[in-house]
Amino acid sequence: MARWREVAQALREAIAADTYPPGTKIPKEEELERMYGCSRTTIRRAVAQLTAEGLLTPVRRGGTTVREQPERAVLALDTQAHRDEIGYYFSQTVQNLRALRPPTVTHGPCPPDIAPLLGLRPADPVVVRDRVLGDPATGDVVQLATSYLPADLAASTVLAEADTGPGGIYDRMETDLGWGRLDWEGVITARPATPEEAELLRLAAGVPVLCVTRMSIATAGAAEGRVVEVNTTRRDASRVEIRYPITRAATAPTEV
Amino acid sequence: MARWREVAQALREAIAADTYPPGTKIPKEEELERMYGCSRTTIRRAVAQLTAEGLLTPVRRGGTTVREQPERAVLALDTQAHRDEIGYYFSQTVQNLRALRPPTVTHGPCPPDIAPLLGLRPADPVVVRDRVLGDPATGDVVQLATSYLPADLAASTVLAEADTGPGGIYDRMETDLGWGRLDWEGVITARPATPEEAELLRLAAGVPVLCVTRMSIATAGAAEGRVVEVNTTRRDASRVEIRYPITRAATAPTEV
DNA sequence: CAGTGGTCTAGACCACAAC
């Protein structure tokens, strides 16, 4: 076994054994160097691994701290779209969160992971609506939300404007653009944070984010049958879990 | 900006621009060293980052390949438990997968991420039932499935035996142990792969895995109200997505 | 079987934030 793996394992066990309880600092790198009899590079490789695993958070000048296991926010899975006099309403995205900065609307190429959901090719032009949500009390960024709309459908419409008016983009699509009653489908994925996400969410680059994505499908008009919007929300995967009820089926399973 | 970040960004862009299309190899490290005018350590730092992001897969002696964006397996969310004459049935776990090795049953400490779900403390004794599932055609490991049962409930029962008989552990719990009709709840999380998971699933250490977990709650007998089992399945997050339908609520949302 | 990525060393300088 590689030396750095041995050191990483030793540190893992020391943390599990409460030699270094959560919230306390592990010895500084120079000291670990002596303790394990290897070079600083090897120590750093081991510490980097545990950081990627979410066990440690190094801070410049402040030492390296054993991460408190964070409270996971428990989200209920949104399997229903609600509606009131103001507009459509998906409960999950609003739990104690507020927009920390004004939403932005830009035009750009479609990211490769979104393109298949929209039925586009990667880099096809899309309208991008970005929101940054967080805890208004602390100012911490908690969730990133982005909507992608095919440029050929949305570019010159109200959907590409910053303020989409009462009821939001879904009302515009259904009522003003005549795209019919929207169908929705949810998709859950996880992937490493992009550098941009890592910076906004204050994560180490490459740690997992959990993505909850909603596709909106038009049922009438010029866009009938097309996915007209993909909305994807991302959070630090270590701080969130999604729960859903499991019921008993009345009947035997249908064969696929 | 750090040099290794610049190199990583340059490589990212070269990959996006199809200078290095998926499936082809990027230049070897020594060559990148010359191309970017920095030391091999810096090159390796950049390549390691892109590997963590799932863009590259280095192979010894074989060079470093741009990863083909893998087909994502699309899983339907199991919100229903089915039942036939054989036993309970959760559709997702059986899609084209077979056990690649005999299930194992061991006793050990409860992992810290499972303990809260079971209402236990970390390291409390549990019975662990492990299964390794994969594609029978290729022999590739695709999914890891583990059940945890509190030792104080399961240790001396049929639940701790390798063969739990017809209908599996759920029938034993409901019928033989008299724990009543089980309630279930689902939990979805993502986290970095543990070293063991990384080895079995052939992943780089620390890349994200998507976890679909099911809690079983007894409604009668000695275990009434307790979570009597936690079943967690893990897959390479880059190769899976979970889909679920979103319906329109008949009524306005209930206030929380 | 040789070339590739994997590991490791010893040393240096830097930048930032806690003190």
Place this chain on the structure above:
DNA sequence: TTGTGGTCTAGACCACTGA
């Protein structure tokens, strides 16, 4: 101010595996 982690270099040897 200064000690900590962050970055980088130049060089060496190893081990696996695919040409």
